[in-house]
Amino acid sequence: MTTRRDLLKFSALAAAAAALPPLAFAQGGKSVGKAAKPLSILILGGTGFTGPFQVNYALARGHKVTLFNRGKRPSPEWPGEVEQLHGDRNTGDLKSLEGRKWDVCIDNPTSLPFWVRDAGKVLKGNVGHYLFISTISVYADGSKPGITEDAPLAVYKGKDAMAETQENLRADIENLYGPLKALSEAEARKQFGERVTIVRPGYIVGPRDETDRFTYWPHRVAQGGDMLVPGDGSDPVQIIDGRDLGEWMIRLAEAGTTGNFNAVGPEKPLSTKSMLEGCQRVTGGKPKYTHVSAQFLEEKKIELPIWVSDDAGPYAGYGAVSNARAIAAGLTFRPYDTTVKDLMAWFHSLPADRQAKLRAGITREQEAELLKEWRARKGA
Template sequence: MPTSRRSLFKLSALAAAAAALPSVAAAATLPAVPRADKPLRILILGGTGFTGPFQVSYALARGHKVTLFNRGKRPSPEWPGEVEQLHGDRNTGDLTALEGREWDVCIDNPTTLPFWVRDAGKVLKGNIGHYLFISTISVYADGANPGIDEDAAVARYAGKDAMAETQESMRADMQNLYGSLKALSEAEARKQFGEKVTIVRPGYIVGPRDETDRFTYWPHRIAAGGEVLVPGDGSDPVQIIDGRDLGEWMIRLAEAGTTGTFNAVGPDYRLSTDAMVHGCHAVTGGPITFTHVPASFIADNEVPLPIWVPAQGTPYSGYGQVSNARAIAAGLTFRPLATTVADLLAWFRSLPPERQAKLNAGITREQEAELLAKWRARAG
């Protein structure tokens, strides 16, 4: 239902807390990135997608030498320094450009298939000192329970031949294959590179350059104002990580030689759905009404609202309550929500008008209005 008088005290506190978040202007005055104590030779597999450019820029600022290996299908950004570019195709096993080369560190960003890791191991084993693999919290076998930590059981592959899986076969059965193939890719990384392996398991990665629009839906919708449908009672937890925080932390892990497995989820406090939407509104401003609709109504009408997961009652409820204690102890830090929201909106508004007009996640204003009307009729 729409915001009631009884909830005004809670919402006023949320708005005040959101308004107190550090401003983007303040973030812009942060000191320059200090140079690393020891320059590294870093090979990044991928590097031009979402988080890769953040890794590259931060590594260059820290004084490292960077080599990228990818298919060359995406245009490379304007790097703030010299970057070596190698081309090949892991789908076809073309890793020739990596042969006979040595690096201190390899960061593997895009891998979802075990044979990609196996083939990389054939070429790179003995030629790199440290292998960092970006995985996912989707590897966990039981996503229903809160407090999932890195020691929880991972999904088991139920197909015929994991090494024969392709991107096409995985996409055809994402629900059953994605997590288990990532888990097998982790195991293959340890098989190929031994103890010098770091596994990083993010959840929702957000911020500038995020083409999924899963989190973008919320600040974009809230900036438009009016009546906004908010799922649940506002207390359900949300976990997100800015792609820059993830990318920069990966470089720091490489510098420290940190190995092990880490859940890369944020923030470092419990972020509720209400805190998220009010935090977005503190950045966007403008007249707005938040209308809470029960989770049961959302489920009954199959409303595809991104990022939000009910705190209980679904096979995925635990994915909003994953433990990040180990990652924080290993140096993972988080930008303020206000900074992420403001920078994300600035980036999104720089895209072509036709791209801005159609988001890749969420619901349209027309769908939202219909759902709100249906909820009112049902609620009486």
């Protein structure tokens, strides 16, 4: 059963993705038109999971893009000119940003409030609009479905939030990630005032997703055979294609939209059952499903990715967060089957040894043992 720790761990520490060939930009394969007004956009990060989608879409729309990061990850081959600035926010090295102006700044990787504070010292008055990628983990209570952007936020209980480091975050991510993101949001408003947009995603999936959290499901369905399915199939699932998230960020910048938004999808409710049915349509797999109770999986200490049980107590609401405000602000979604198809095409382009060992889910051996014990209990 997916826990808060799983949600936080992969949201904060997702591995870098491999470079991809040129990406499809538009919904339904349509061409991307030019923006009415070209913008100069500074992207903090830009080479991880969703950053390249932001860059490619911004270039297609006619914007000028500057990236700021440590230069540790290989950059994809951009379909246009991209300025690259280097520095390290961990050490406060932001010299390459000094004396520069941009219309928009998109802050992708920040989980620590002092990163926002230090960026504000350099960029305040030099950017017209600041967009911050946060997380639905900022909410204090995740137990009830329908969480809106106005729900209370998690409270930091440490000694000094500005002294927290990535090492501290990794060591106590379950208690620190949400509260530190919430304080980072507050610091963004302190530094940049009213021209701030806070975007709170949940599970981000699709091509470039190196966590394999969602990939586990179409990959497993494609294998067929006797398959363990958590719950009765009715539990809600929320995911968003990284391309939909990245492209929407650029449209928010173009429109000058401010405020707080839950960036979760799809547009219509998705259950575990319909999630797996879509995986079957795309992959052609023909597994035999055996539904196993949440209580059994909890007893066996088994965590399955993406799935959040209605019995998950303080986490039950993570599968049914309200996205109404984001949709009203222009968030759109590719068809679910398109996300699955493109994800698997990307996954199958990875080296064979990488495909052989998924980074989330359970092994076939674990699955077989669990099913054997479950059937023994049920007298099947």
